Amino acid sequence: MPAPDRTPSAAPAAAPTAHATRVPLAEIDPPLALGPLDGRYRRTVAPLVDHLSEAALNRERVHVEVEWLIHLTSHRVVPGAPELSAEEQAYLRGVVTGFGATDVARLAEIERTTVHDVKAVEYLLKERIAAAPDVLGPGTVLPSVSELVHFCCTSEDVNNLSYALMVRGAVQDVWLPAATGLVDDLATMARDLADVPMLALTHGQPATPTTLGKELAVLAHRLRRQLRRVAGAEFLGKLNGATGTYGAHVVAVPGADWPEVSRTFVEHLGLTWNPLTTQIESHDWQAELYADVARFNRVLHNLATDVWTYISRGVFVQIPVAGATGSSTMPHKVNPIRFENAEANLELSCALLDTLASTLVTSRLQRDLTDSTTQRNIGPAFGHSLLAVDNVRRGLGALSVDRELLERELDQNWEVLGEPVQSAMRAAAVSGVTGMENPYERLKELTRGRRLTADDMREFIAGLGLPEDVAARLTALTPGGYTGLAADLVGYLDD
Template sequence: MLIDSSLSELTALSPLDGRYAAKVQGLRPLLSEAGFMAHRVEVEVAWLIGLSTLGLPELPAFDAAARARLLRVVQEFSQADAARIKVIERKTNHDVKAVEYWLKEQVADTPELAAAAEFIHFACTSEDINNTAHALMLQRARSSCLLPAFESILQRLRELAHQHAGQPLLSRTHGQPATPSTLGKELANVVARLQRAIRAVADVQPLAKLNGATGNYNAHLAACPDVDWPAFSARVLQGLGLAQNPYTIQIEPHDWMAELFDAIARANTILLDLNRDLWGYISLGYFRQRLREGEVGSSTMPHKVNPIDFENAEGNLGLANALLRHLSEKLPISRWQRDLSDSTVLRNLGVALGYTVVACEACLRGLGKLELDAEAVDADIDACWEILAEPVQTVMRRYGLPQPYEQLKALTRGRGITQEALQGFIAGLDLPAEPKARLLALTPRAYIGLAARLAADI
C-alpha cells in the first residue's frame, strides 16, 4: 500500500482533521494543542502581572513597557511559538514546564522581565495553569462556536414553525394515526425544548483555581505569609473572566465541566430526535429535498434523493454524546488528591465539541433543503376519518350518551372508517342540534385544536 503517513486531509485518522476539517475551523485556534498552549501562556502572564502588583520587594511593579511586552507575548502567540514549546517539551518531557521555559526565553531580552523570570509559574502547580486554560478554552468555544451553531438551528426552526403554523399534520403515536397537529406546532415543540436546552448550556459557570499543589496555598504561604492568597487568586481569575472554586484538591474537580457537557448532550439529544423525525417525514413524502446540481444519491439507483444531511447529523450527534458523556462521568473522579487519568481525556475537548458543530451544520443544511409537499400531507390526513372517533366520543360523554368510548371503539378500532359511515353514526346520535352540527361539519384536517395558535406564538 503506497500511502504516505504524513498528516493531511487524506491521511488524518480523525475525520475532524480530514473530511470535516473546514467545518471546525472556528474550534481549532481554541481547542487544539496550539490553542491549549496559547491559553496556558495567557494564564502564566496574568499570574505574573498579578504578582507584580502585590508590592513584594523582590518583584517591583512592572512599568508600562514591560506590561505591554508581556501582553504582546499573549496576543502574538503563533504556531511557530507552539512548535518551539514542543521542542522544549521533548527535553523536559513535561508540557507545562516547557511553557514556563519558553516564556522565560521570550522575556530574556527585557531586563525588567528577565530579573523577574523566577516569578513565572511562582508557587503554581501545573494544574493551576491547565485548569484555568481549559476553563478559558471551553468558555470561548461555547460563545464563539457552540451557541451560535445551536442558535442558527433554533432560528431556522422558529421560521419554519411560523411558516407552517396552520398546515394540518396527521400525528402518529406508536407509529399509528392519531389526533392531528400542525407541522408548525410539531416544530414549535422542538423550538421550546431547544430554547431551554440552550439556556442550560449558556448558564453553566466556568470555574478555575490557582491554589497550589493540593489546593491549600502551601508554597504561597511559605514564601509570602503576609499575602491574602485566596483573595489574590480570585482577583487574577476574575481578570480572566472566570469564577474561583475555593475548595479543590490538586485539580479543579471538573464538576462544572460535567454540567456543561451534560447540558450540551441534552441539546444534542433534542436535535437527534428532530433529525430522526424529519428523516421519517421525508420518507413519508411530506417533504421534498431541494436538489443540488451534479449531486448523486446512489451509485446504482439514479432516482435516489437521500436525506443524507439528517443522517449525517444523527451519526455525529451520537459520536459527540458518547464523548461528552464519558467526559462528564470520568472527569469529576480523581484518586485521592490527583491522578493523571483526566489529562489525556481532556485533550479530547475539541473532538467532542467538533462532532457537535459538524452535526449542527449538517442539520442546518438539511433544514435549508426542505420543501413541503402540502398535497401529500393533506392526502394522508384526509384518508384517516377514524381519528375523529376521539372528538365524537368526547362530545357524547359531555351529553351523557351511553358507552361513548365503547361505541366508537367497536365502530373504528383496527378497521378505519369512511366519512359517510362516521357521519351516518353522528346523525343517529341523540345530541343537541348545535354540537351535532359541529361534529357533522368536522373534518380530519380541521381537527387541530389550538395547534396553529401555539405554533404562531413560539
C-alpha cells in the first residue's frame, strides 16, 4: 500500500483586511442606530422620543425659558418691563409648539460656537424674539424684553425643570398607560381563569392545589401596587440661581419676593417646588421614581419567568404565529421569545434605573457634572422597560390553557390531600375524638415519597374513625377540589 502523500498543502490565502473590503457603516447617511432601541425596536419605543430624546430636552428648555419670560413680565417682577399681550405670549409659546427639525438643526449650529447647550437655547429664543416684528408688526414690545430670556438663571434652573417635565410626560403619557394596559390584561386573565384548578409547586415539588387565576392575580396585585406608587410620584423643580441662594436675583431686583416668584413659577409648570437646593435640584424625586419603576420591572420579571415555566410544563400553550419560525433547524418549535425578550430588557432597564437612582442623589458640594451625562440615559432606561411591557403583553395574548393537562397532574397527585386529612384529624383530636394521635406523622408515613391513588387515600380515611360528617367531607375531596378560597381571592383585584 503506498504511503500517504504528506506534502504540505498551500497555505490558505490571508483574509482581506476589513478596511480594504468593507463599506464603513458609520458613514452611511442617514446614520445607523448604535443601539437596538433606535434600531430594531424603534417602532415600539418611538413614543418616548417625544419626551426623553435630546430634541425633547431642548424643546423643554425652550418651553421653560419662554414660560419664565412670560412669568416675569406677567407678574411685573422686573421694574419697567412691559407686560406682554396675549398675541405676544402666543407667539412665544408657538416657538415651543412649532419646535421641529429646523430648530434642532439651528440649535446644533449655534452650539458648535457656544459649546454650551443651554446657552444655545437662549440664543435661539433671542433670534425668534428678534424676528417677532416681522410676524407681529413693528409695534411689538418683545425685542425690548429680550434680555429677560434666561434672566438670573443658571443652566440648572432650566435643566432641572426641563427634565422634570420630560420625565413626567414620559411616565404619564407613555409608560404608565402601557404598563396599566398590561396589568389590566393580566387581571382579566386572572378573572377568566379564577376557578381553573392547578397543582401548585413549591420548591418545584407538588404542593397544595391552587387555581391558575389566583396565581396570576397575585402578580397582577403586586404590579398594580407599584403602578399606584409610580402614579403618585412627585416631580420636583427649583429656580433659585447658581448656588440656590437667589444671589443674582436679589442684587438685580431687590424689591421682589424671589422665593414666591420661584414657587409660583415652578407650580405654574405643574411641578412641586423645592425650596432648598444647591446649584442643582437634588434629584431625590428621580431616585424615588426610578426605584418604583425598577421594582415594577422586577415583579414583571417574576411574571415572565413564571409564565415561561408554565409554558415549559405545558400549562400554557402558545398560539403559533402564521409564518413565524421558532428554530432555524427544528420546525416544531414555538419558543417563548416574548417572555425571554422581556426578561433581558427588564434586567437592562433595572441596571440603568439603579445606576440613575444611586448616582443622581450625590453631587459634590454645590455641583458636579455626573448628573448631566447620567440623565441623558433616562430614555434608554424607560425604553427597555417599555419594550419589555410590550413583549409580555403580546406574549400573554398568545396563550391558551391546557386544562386536560392540569386535570391529569391533579389526578396523579392524590398525596397532596395529606395536608387537609391531617389537619382534620388535629381538629377532631381537639374536639375529643379518640384515635387521632400523631396525625402529621401518620400522613407523612403514608404519603412521603409515594404516589397515592384515590382508592389509597379513601381507604386510609375510612380507617381513621373520624366523625361521620368529617369522614364524608374528606372522602368526597379530590385534588382538583382542594383549592380553598383561591377562586374567591381573585375578587380582591377589584378593590
